[in-house]
Amino acid sequence: MTRSEEKPIRKLKQLPSQHVMAAGTPMCAGCGGLEGLNEASDVLGENTVFVNAAGCMTLLSVYPFTPFRGSFFYTAMASAPAGAQGIRDALDVLIAKGRLPAADDLQVVVLTGDGSAYGMGLSSTSGAIERDLDFLYICYDNEGYGNTGHQSSAATPLGARTATDRGGFHGRTKNLFDIWVAHQPSYVATAVASEPLDLVQKVQRAKQLSGPRLILMLAPCPTGWDYPPERSLEIGKLAVDTGAWPLKEYVDGQVRHTKLPKTRLPVERYLETQGRFAHLFEPQRDEATLRAIQAKIDADFAAIEGSTTAPD
Numbered sequence: 407m408t409r410s411e412e413k414p415i416r417k418l419k420q421l422p423s424q425h426v427m428a429a430g431t432p433m434c435a436g437c438g439g440l441e442g443l444n445e446a447s448d449v450l451g452e453n454t455v456f457v458n459a460a461g462c463m464t465l466l467s468v469y470p471f472t473p474f475r476g477s478f479f480y481t482a483m484a485s486a487p488a489g490a491q492g493i494r495d496a497l498d499v500l501i502a503k504g505r506l507p508a509a510d511d512l513q514v515v516v517l518t519g520d521g522s523a524y525g526m527g528l529s530s531t532s533g534a535i536e537r538d539l540d541f542l543y544i545c546y547d548n549e550g551y552g553n554t555g556h557q558s559s560a561a562t563p564l565g566a567r568t569a570t571d572r573g574g575f576h577g578r579t580k581n582l583f584d585i586w587v588a589h590q591p592s593y594v595a596t597a598v599a600s601e602p603l604d605l606v607q608k609v610q611r612a613k614q615l616s617g618p619r620l621i622l623m624l625a626p627c628p629t630g631w632d633y634p635p636e637r638s639l640e641i642g643k644l645a646v647d648t649g650a651w652p653l654k655e656y657v658d659g660q661v662r663h664t665k666l667p668k669t670r671l672p673v674e675r676y677l678e679t680q681g682r683f684a685h686l687f688e689p690q691r692d693e694a695t696l697r698a699i700q701a702k703i704d705a706d707f708a709a710i711e712g713s714t715t716a717p718d
């Protein structure tokens with residue numbers, strides 16, 4: 407279902423010249439998740455209530471300080487979509503009783519890391535989608551339990567060193583995009599802050615729809631991924647250009663790729679930028695793992711060419 411129409415964002419110049427969120431947060435310098443949230447909140451605007459589960463972004467809004475102009479509601483790690491249900495229901499009741507003008511309605515936006523989105527909160531998310539809850543879920547995916555020291559999560563990629571997999575993660579990485587698509591929600595998209603126009607266009611599309619919607623945002627994380635903070639945007643771009651993070655969206659039952667690399671770079675160009683993959687190169691190359699990472703991307707792209715819609 408579609409909500410009110412806004413002028414489509416075709417250029418970044420259409421966004422406010424200053425971020426809607428205030429500066430000076432306690433997040434790490436160079437946090438890719440924070441940059442993505444800044445871009446998203448410029449589109450969402452002030453009439454937003456963020457429903458957060460414990461993670462790095464919880465520290466954004468610690469009483470009496472907040473960078474948000476709207477509201478922020480903190481829940482337990484497994485329960486953010488249930489918290490969103492309560493808020494959505496309360497808003498609907500107030501509007502139905504005439505105690506809140508419809509024009510003052512709020513977008514209910516769940517904001518969590520991948521630890522919640524892929525794991526601890528997945529049951530709550532699945533139930534919310536099944537109930538057709540009208541909410542947007544923004545997951546900033548730093549591919550680990552960042553706030554507690556970057557333990558492996560269900561989003562951790564093959565070969566990445568984490569606090570719990572010192573020799574590199576060799577489990578199975580969940581595909582959250584496909585898990586959401588299997589629920590047939592209104593909208594699902596991947597994004598990354600280093601592709602800002604693609605990100606804001608997706609947030610705008612999601613904002614104009616109702617029902618369950620996901621923006622799954624890769625969040626380059628200098629602290630957990632072990633690289634200098636000034637490289638976050640470059641690393642986000644390499645994730646897209648090597649195919650490690652394909653940019654796509656699901657809407658009306660179709661998956662569409664919004665930006666395919668013109669010439670896909672070898673994934674090593676992305677891996678070698680981050681200390682979490684250094685053991686794949688030194689003291690000697692781990693050819694088996696490097697080949698497996700590249701083979702997975704090649705297979706994904708072969709499937710893209712075979713079965714999904716390419717960008718306009």
Ligand SMILES: Cc1ncc(C[n+]2csc(CCOP(=O)(O)OP(=O)(O)O)c2C)c(N)n1
Pocket residue numbers: 460461462463482483484518519520521522523548550551552553554559
């Ligand atoms: C039930 C529960 N278990 C563990 C914790 C401790 N904890 C707080 S933040 C966090 C990490 C969350 O990881 P993620 O969702 O990926 O977000 P990030 O920290 O990366 O932002 C954990 C495990 C908690 N708050 N609640």
Ligand code: SF4
Pocket residue numbers: 433434435436437438439440462548552553625626627628629630
């Ligand atoms: S640990 Fe990573 S995700 Fe968390 S605030 Fe720092 S850079 Fe951002």
